[in-house]
Amino acid sequence: MAADVRATPTAPGAAGGAREVDEVTLRRAQRGDHGAFRAVVETYQGRVWELCWRMLAPVGLGHRADDVSQETLVRVFRALPTFEVTGSARLSTWILTIATRRALTELGRARPRPLDDDGALAALEAAGSAPAGEATARRELGERLAAAIGALPDGARAVLLLRDLYDLDYREIADALELDLGTVKSRLARARAAVRARLEGARP
Amino acid sequence: MNDDERRDRSEPIDLAAWTAPPPPRDLAARVIARLRAEDGDRDDGAVPVGPAIHDEPARRARWPRYLAVAAGGAAIAAAATWALVARPGRTPEAAPMTAAATATAAESALDLGDGVTAIASPGAVVRWRRAAGDAHDPRAEITVTQTSGTVDYRSRGDARLRLNTPLGLIDTLAAPVRLSVSPMPLEEDPMNRKALALGGAAALVATGVVIVVYQGQARVRPTAGPTQAVAAGQQVALPANPPTRAPVAPTLVAHATRDRGLRVEVAAAIAAAQARRAARVAGAATGAIDAGTTAAIGPGTVDPPDLPLSRDEIRQGVREVAPMLGDCFQQELLDRGVDAEGSMVVHLVVETEPDVGTVVVVDDQQPPEMDFHARMPDGGAPRPLLRDSLASFNQCVQLTLESVVLPPMKTDGRLAITYPFSFAPGDGTDDGTGDGSDGVTRRTPTPMTPLREAEAAARLKDWAVALDAAERALAGRLDPTGRTRAVMIAGLAACNTRNRGKALAYYSKAAPGYQTFLRQSCLKKGIEPAL
Numbered sequence: 001m002a003a004d005v006r007a008t009p010t011a012p013g014a015a016g017g018a019r020e021v022d023e024v025t026l027r028r029a030q031r032g033d034h035g036a037f038r039a040v041v042e043t044y045q046g047r048v049w050e051l052c053w054r055m056l057a058p059v060g061l062g063h064r065a066d067d068v069s070q071e072t073l074v075r076v077f078r079a080l081p082t083f084e085v086t087g088s089a090r091l092s093t094w095i096l097t098i099a100t101r102r103a104l105t106e107l108g109r110a111r112p113r114p115l116d117d118d119g120a121l122a123a124l125e126a127a128g129s130a131p132a133g134e135a136t137a138r139r140e141l142g143e144r145l146a147a148a149i150g151a152l153p154d155g156a157r158a159v160l161l162l163r164d165l166y167d168l169d170y171r172e173i174a175d176a177l178e179l180d181l182g183t184v185k186s187r188l189a190r191a192r193a194a195v196r197a198r199l200e201g202a203r204p
Numbered sequence: 205m206n207d208d209e210r211r212d213r214s215e216p217i218d219l220a221a222w223t224a225p226p227p228p229r230d231l232a233a234r235v236i237a238r239l240r241a242e243d244g245d246r247d248d249g250a251v252p253v254g255p256a257i258h259d260e261p262a263r264r265a266r267w268p269r270y271l272a273v274a275a276g277g278a279a280i281a282a283a284a285t286w287a288l289v290a291r292p293g294r295t296p297e298a299a300p301m302t303a304a305a306t307a308t309a310a311e312s313a314l315d316l317g318d319g320v321t322a323i324a325s326p327g328a329v330v331r332w333r334r335a336a337g338d339a340h341d342p343r344a345e346i347t348v349t350q351t352s353g354t355v356d357y358r359s360r361g362d363a364r365l366r367l368n369t370p371l372g373l374i375d376t377l378a379a380p381v382r383l384s385v386s387p388m389p390l391e392e393d394p395m396n397r398k399a400l401a402l403g404g405a406a407a408l409v410a411t412g413v414v415i416v417v418y419q420g421q422a423r424v425r426p427t428a429g430p431t432q433a434v435a436a437g438q439q440v441a442l443p444a445n446p447p448t449r450a451p452v453a454p455t456l457v458a459h460a461t462r463d464r465g466l467r468v469e470v471a472a473a474i475a476a477a478q479a480r481r482a483a484r485v486a487g488a489a490t491g492a493i494d495a496g497t498t499a500a501i502g503p504g505t506v507d508p509p510d511l512p513l514s515r516d517e518i519r520q521g522v523r524e525v526a527p528m529l530g531d532c533f534q535q536e537l538l539d540r541g542v543d544a545e546g547s548m549v550v551h552l553v554v555e556t557e558p559d560v561g562t563v564v565v566v567d568d569q570q571p572p573e574m575d576f577h578a579r580m581p582d583g584g585a586p587r588p589l590l591r592d593s594l595a596s597f598n599q600c601v602q603l604t605l606e607s608v609v610l611p612p613m614k615t616d617g618r619l620a621i622t623y624p625f626s627f628a629p630g631d632g633t634d635d636g637t638g639d640g641s642d643g644v645t646r647r648t649p650t651p652m653t654p655l656r657e658a659e660a661a662a663r664l665k666d667w668a669v670a671l672d673a674a675e676r677a678l679a680g681r682l683d684p685t686g687r688t689r690a691v692m693i694a695g696l697a698a699c700n701t702r703n704r705g706k707a708l709a710y711y712s713k714a715a716p717g718y719q720t721f722l723r724q725s726c727l728k729k730g731i732e733p734a735l
Contacts, residue, residue, distance in 0.1 A: 034236055034239060034240060037236070037239070038232060038236050041231075041232040041235050041236065042232050045227050045231050045232055045235075046226075046227050048227075049224075049226075049227035049228075049231065050224045050227075053224050053225065054222070054224060057224075066228055066231070069227065069231060070231065070234060070235055070238065073231075073235045074235060074238060074239060074242075077235075077239055138221050139221075140715055141221040141222075142221040142222045142223055143715070143718070145217075145219060145221060145222040146222055147721070149219075149222070160217065161219075163216070164216045164217050164219055165219055192215070192216070192217055195217050196217070
């Protein structure tokens, strides 16, 4: 019986699950084994892709997510020997840190001109991937979320995504974004408040 | 949850409704293929992995600028590939670093560090090493080994630059230079035909290395022959002898492409240098900059006698940047969904600055004449594009043209040039007609659907076109998502054209999630659509 394989939209943080690669594979990848690194890529590519897309699409740069994801994974391979297998950090957190920085770099250099004063067109673009068959209410909520998150400053969006989508703790976010702990907390609080305010304002 | 999280009273946002598209199926395969290509596709599957300390998040080290350059512009990675190797040192700031690059297709820019930029033509192979200065001379020293191709080196800082060629060494200090290393007789290398024309010396034909100094001074130490100083505006060809160094083979590589931001920076640096020089000249001798006559050259005219530059010299210089002009057209219009074609006439002024050489500036007294139209998918009459919607394209063209390198002018004075260009989607080839007008073409886009046309027009704030296209889209078959988008664009366009009746109609049809945005846009135009 043939498997039913189709590309489906991924729920936040769901791509690749929360699975981590095993230590033997990781150590082989650290020695430059391409085969082992393929396993690493396949384990984390969904999370990397999702994060890059969510960072870039709300401001009209969703088309760059593929390249940024690829750059991220290549950099992961190059830097992998420096990752401490026995350390406290999860490999997924470390990889998402690199992805976040790459996305922020991309945003810093490639942000397009504002498409419209109120971001409506950006919201349209970000919502473009919503599947036609999805429940209308849920799709509209997703569109409102995309618009609200797209209106956040890049740094605030990164903090919000890393915390509320990928469950990094404050210290990990602070390390990832090279911020003070207090800055992370204040940015997160402001980002959440701004998103809620826009959602309330956009509620039909 | 740790203490910090407990203290934070704000509740997480439930983002579950915001779905992301799935990752491309071949992402992993492409990453692995790229690593194999960059690492030379070793059979044993094991490659040397650089420690890459700059990539490790925990060290909080900033990536070196050249790595940022290498990471950028992957969208056009197929057009220009750099091979890059990095071996980090003790600290990110003071580390000596070694890197190598091969430009395989289009012109590429690379930051060598400490303000030194290399702009390489296709086929150029360079390797460079940056070493921190010492107590006696704290300036960094960048040693470049260039084994083939043509590379322009520019410096914004005071780093010492040493160029190691198969035929000798060149030392410069913050001096912009062009170095051509050709494994073939120079007349077979198109880039060097221009260098030959510069000097007009038949003796260069059998030479493999030519250096042109644009500003300051360089010291050249040939492997055979005495050391000589080369002043601004001069060039020197090194006598041929067997290469002393084997070609460089990069081991670790990473893709990169031309960096638009860097190019802008370089152009800005050049412009700043030109402005400084002009100010100095003006200060030293009032009116001196206007000395001499202003000649004019335009299409369809015969070269006047005693013209400082010939039409062919100008055309050759401009055509060297034709691919970059094509990129402007591609990136600023076609890639933004604007299926455009048209022409523009640019007014340039060419002058000689003593320390800079021949400089090209866009005449700010005469804005370019632009005539561009958006092509209709149904073969209808093209719609003119507003000048505002061409602003970024125009800026890109101007920056590109001001990077044109021309030979020294034969006489003092100023040369006014009127240069026409035509732009059209095509197969990516330059079909310059040779009649004074350069055609710059790019890929043939797929026909635009009315919805795509509406989106493109909306991005350009061409609201009348957007409204018309959106209504045509709505009159046709659209899936629910497309219909939602078309209604939204029609509503935005109606508000922005102050069409109250249509604004109200489309507001009532808009998805609830968009109505707030639509209302805000309409209110800015004095229309309350919710009444």
